[in-house]
Amino acid sequence: MTILIADDDHDDRLFMEQALRxxxxxxxxxxxxxxxxxxxxxxxxxxxLDQNVPWPNLLILDLNMPRKNGFQALEEIKDDPKLRRLPVVVMTTSSADEDVVKTYNLGVNSFVTKPFNFSRLVEMVGALKTYWMDTVKLP
Structure with missing residues (x-):
């Protein structure tokens, strides 16, 4: 099982790893x-290119990133027949209705707003882990 986290914020990546652990x-x-x-x-x-990187079973995607944002990446993923089955959970600071609608229109599997409290993040990540790793059958 591999989780791939796409997030430009170093602290958020660290907190996500700690919450998962x-x-x-x-x-x-x-x-x-x-x-x-x-x-x-x-x-x-x-x-x-020359690395043996593991294929992710789940992608946790931030929307607000440089160079190519999460919306653009999500659209590419869902438009690519080789990538479209990858389950994607958007986890972002946004709670804007238009972001929720846009990501679901692009094919996201889940949308969650990042909590501002680490203990709440641990709870949320626990729920995500239970659902995505223990409950559903992934491709």
């Missing part, structure tokens, strides 16, 4: 810092 996730966690790097990872291009 506190919820008993001991498998692989991979990080990319923006949408361009995300697409390179998924397509084994750029700095990932």
């Amino acid at each position: 506190q919820n008993g996730f001991s498998q692989t966690i991979q990080f990319v810092e923006d949408g361009e790097e995300l697409m390179e990872y998924l397509r084994h291009e750029g700095r990932f």
